[in-house]
Amino acid sequence: METNANPKNADAALLDTPAARTAFATTRTAVKVYAVLSTAALLAVVAVAGTGHLVNPFMWTRAILLPFIAVLLHRLTLSTAAGSRRAYDRLRTIALVCPLAIAGVDLIPGICPWWYAALQTVCVLPILRIALTTRAPALRTAFPKPR
Numbered sequence: 001m002e003t004n005a006n007p008k009n010a011d012a013a014l015l016d017t018p019a020a021r022t023a024f025a026t027t028r029t030a031v032k033v034y035a036v037l038s039t040a041a042l043l044a045v046v047a048v049a050g051t052g053h054l055v056n057p058f059m060w061t062r063a064i065l066l067p068f069i070a071v072l073l074h075r076l077t078l079s080t081a082a083g084s085r086r087a088y089d090r091l092r093t094i095a096l097v098c099p100l101a102i103a104g105v106d107l108i109p110g111i112c113p114w115w116y117a118a119l120q121t122v123c124v125l126p127i128l129r130i131a132l133t134t135r136a137p138a139l140r141t142a143f144p145k146p147r
Contacts, residue, residue: 015083019138024081026133027091031077034126035070041119042067059112062102066123069098073130080139088134088143095131099124 014020045063049055073094079087102124106117133139 014142015081017138017142020142023133023136023138024077027077027080027130028074030126030129030133031070031073034073034123034130035067037123037126038066038070041116041123044119045116056112059116062105062112062120066102066120069094073127077130080134080143085143085146088139091130092134095127095134099127099131 042063045055045059049060073091076087076091076094080091102120106112106120112120
């Protein structure tokens with residue numbers, strides 16, 4: 001009989017509780033919503049540029065990069081659900097830092113138009129949901145802090 005003796009990974013029994021399964025389902029849904037919203041933001045930038053309005057390089061860069069974060073979040077969510085403590089820690093960190101960074105940069109006067117800042121704010125709401133879910137007792141119990 002083989003056991004998971006790696007202290008860096010979660011106990012399978014703790015991952016299979018109803019609360020943990022609900023937390024993983026919530027996280028997966030939030031990642032999907034974020035992917036849709038960030039892709040819609042990219043399409044909005046393309047549409048605005050296509051109509052001849054000014055779209056600065058910052059907006060292009062951000063609009064292109066943010067959907068890739070959805071891919072990263074998805075991969076981390078899958079690894080976390082499989083029991084990876086390292087993925088759990090990274091998911092928690094990204095879900096906390098990303099909204100702060102996006103909102104912080106959008107608050108710099110003149111860097112982007114108000115509609116783009118509002119669109120980006122809506123895009124980070126699902127990431128905030130991930131941050132709250134990964135800090136809830138269900139997942140903190142499944143991934144106790146290493147000693």
